[in-house]
Structures are given as C-alpha cells and as structure tokens.
Amino acid sequence: MSLDKLSDQLSSNTKLPPVELWDPPYCGEINLVIKADGNWFYNGTIFKRMALVKLFASVLKREGEDYFLVTPVEKVKIIVEDAPFLLTQWQWTNNNHITISASTNLDDYFEINSEHPVVINESGELYVTVRRNLLAKVHRNVYYQWANIAQESSTNDGTELVLTSSGYTFSLGKID
Missing domain, CATH: 3.10.540.10 (duf1285 like domain)
Known part of the structure; x- marks a missing residue:
C-alpha cells in the first residue's frame, strides 16, 4: 500500500x-x-x-x-524475538497541525501521538506502541529518515534529536 x-x-x-x-x-x-x-x-x-x-x-x-x-x-x-511488529512506513502531514502517520509491516495504521508513543530501550532502539500493549520496532530506514528531519533540543541531560506529531514530542536519542 x-x-x-x-x-x-x-x-x-x-x-x-x-x-x-x-x-x-x-x-x-x-x-x-x-x-x-x-x-x-x-x-x-x-x-x-x-x-x-x-x-x-x-x-x-x-x-x-x-x-x-x-x-x-x-x-x-x-x-x-524482539517486537511483534515493525514500523516500516510513515508520512508527515500538516493539516492544521503536524502529524506523523505510520504503518507497520502488517498494515496497522495510526498516528504517532500520546496514545501511540515512541519509546527508547536501553540499547537506544526505538519502539512505538501500536495497539493494546503491543510494540512495533522502528525500522532502521524510518529512524534515519526521522533523524534527517528532527530538531535539536537542549535538555538537562544534553542535546537530543526530537520530533513532534499531533502535539506529542518524542526523542530519537541523545547527540554525543
């Protein structure tokens, strides 16, 4: 699709x-x-x-x-072995507010927001809650595409790459 x-x-x-x-x-x-x-x-x-x-x-x-x-x-x-789904596609739309729409390898469609948050595990890998408490690992290609458009943000812990979707801001990780 x-x-x-x-x-x-x-x-x-x-x-x-x-x-x-x-x-x-x-x-x-x-x-x-x-x-x-x-x-x-x-x-x-x-x-x-x-x-x-x-x-x-x-x-x-x-x-x-x-x-x-x-x-x-x-x-x-x-x-x-890892997560039951992979986040493989996304698009950024700007209809009154910036939204990242995403889909998994099994055609689950959703917006990145507080109901579908992005989390970083201990190894620095990104996951998104798809439905219920099931996660999708963010595919490497998607991660690099997001990193390319992310903004730098200063925090108490240093500088992070961040994106915002539907008023929900999430980190892609810290910049060394």
Missing part, C-alpha cells in the same frame, strides 16, 4: 477481537516464532500467506514479557 493511502486507512475502523477482555485457560506452547525481522514461522517454516499472519496478529496478546495467541476458549504461548 502506498503512503498516499495512509490517511484513508487511519480513518477506516478495522475491528479487532477484544482479546484484552478474554482470559481463557492456558493450553501450553506452540512452535510459532515472530522473528526480529518481522517474519512469522511455524515449526521452522515461514508463513507465506499474509492473511494468515494478520489473522494470528489480530488475536495476539502480551502479558508481562510473554506473548500469547488467544481465543475466548484457549490461550497458547508463542515466542517473539
């Missing part, structure tokens, strides 16, 4: 199952792994059907550091 359609997707309401309301019994683990590069594998074989990946992603739930696929009647644990 092109960046031109991000705004259209942001306004369309995709209904996701209410997994945060479900608390089914734990049924064990399955050999499903979401790799750090965003690819999904079952028993060592990559998922080739994006529709199936999106279906499973719609019932993905995080509890603490563990990830589960849940239905109203069962919950199975899976492995997520």
